[in-house]
Amino acid sequence: MKKYLLLTAMMLIISGFIYSNETNEAVLVEFNQLQSESSIAIDDWRVIHPPASQTNNSLTRSYIREVQSRLHGTIMGVRIYFPPELRRFPTQVTIQPPTENGIGRLEIEGGIRLRSVSMNVNSLYLPVGLGISLSIRVNDRDNMTLPMGDLNFEGWRELVWHNPNLARERENNTGFYDSVSFNNFIVHNIAEHDGDTIFYIRDVKLSYDTYED
Numbered sequence: 001m002k003k004y005l006l007l008t009a010m011m012l013i014i015s016g017f018i019y020s021n022e023t024n025e026a027v028l029v030e031f032n033q034l035q036s037e038s039s040i041a042i043d044d045w046r047v048i049h050p051p052a053s054q055t056n057n058s059l060t061r062s063y064i065r066e067v068q069s070r071l072h073g074t075i076m077g078v079r080i081y082f083p084p085e086l087r088r089f090p091t092q093v094t095i096q097p098p099t100e101n102g103i104g105r106l107e108i109e110g111g112i113r114l115r116s117v118s119m120n121v122n123s124l125y126l127p128v129g130l131g132i133s134l135s136i137r138v139n140d141r142d143n144m145t146l147p148m149g150d151l152n153f154e155g156w157r158e159l160v161w162h163n164p165n166l167a168r169e170r171e172n173n174t175g176f177y178d179s180v181s182f183n184n185f186i187v188h189n190i191a192e193h194d195g196d197t198i199f200y201i202r203d204v205k206l207s208y209d210t211y212e213d
Contacts, residue, residue: 028104028136028182029204032073042066042076044098053091055083064095067200071156075122076201080187084194095185102137102181104204111176113169113209117146118160120202125154129191132159134204135183143183151187151199170209180206 034042047062061081069075080093097103106112119134130151135143148159169175182204187197 023207024210025205025207026104026106027203027205028106028180031076031202034074040097040099040103042074045076046096046098047078047080048094048096050092052089053083053086053093055085057081058083061196062093069122069200069202072120072202078187078197078199078201080197082189082194082197087192087194091189093187093189095187097182097184102140102183105179105181106206106208107179108210110211111178112180113166113175113177114163114180115166115207115209116160116162117148117204117206118158119148119204120156120158121151122156122200122202123151123153124198126151126197126199127191127193129189129193130197131188131190133186133188135186136206137181137183138177138179140179140181145186151197156202173211176211180208 045064065077067077135145146161
């Protein structure tokens with residue numbers, strides 16, 4: 001066993017990198033920290049329907065609000081209205097911050113490799129078929145959409161995306177990004193759900209690997 005560990009360490013040194021096995025975590029978005037006067041204040045976020053579902057009701061009854069939670073302080077409240085006349089058609093609705101340059105930018109010398117991305121959500125036991133993804137921006141130019149899971153539960157839950165390629169990326173010393181930032185949320189209505197959809201979001205966090213020379 002000792003010979004195997006020594007050989008592994010030598011291979012990593014020869015390849016030019018030494019893997020840091022520490023647990024690295026970062027918060028990309030913490031809504032309790034967003035002040036109302038900031039440039040990314042919660043009330044300035046928008047619900048964006050695709051053109052096909054932009055009805056008078058969907059535009060006026062879909063919005064973002066700052067909400068006070070006894071447990072978590074300030075959180076984001078989301079209300080999305082899906083028109084009944086379009087219930088047979090899958091719909092993607094975007095929850096967009098007031099900036100298009102990404103927020104919570106994380107940059108580390110040597111690169112960032114994603115282990116997982118998580119978000120804390122409070123759902124009101126929404127129907128099966130409603131799911132949520134989030135988009136992150138890597139290297140300040142490329143967007144990655146990460147499926148976080150369904151919203152058909154009640155109360156607070158941590159939704160987590162795990163990097164499915166992590167083992168291979170660690171083996172090959174690949175999968176690094178110069179920077180990572182949060183882009184937006186995406187709500188998927190893939191079933192025949194219509195009417196109001198209400199849920200709350202607390203934060204977005206990530207865990208990652210780093211390398212040292």
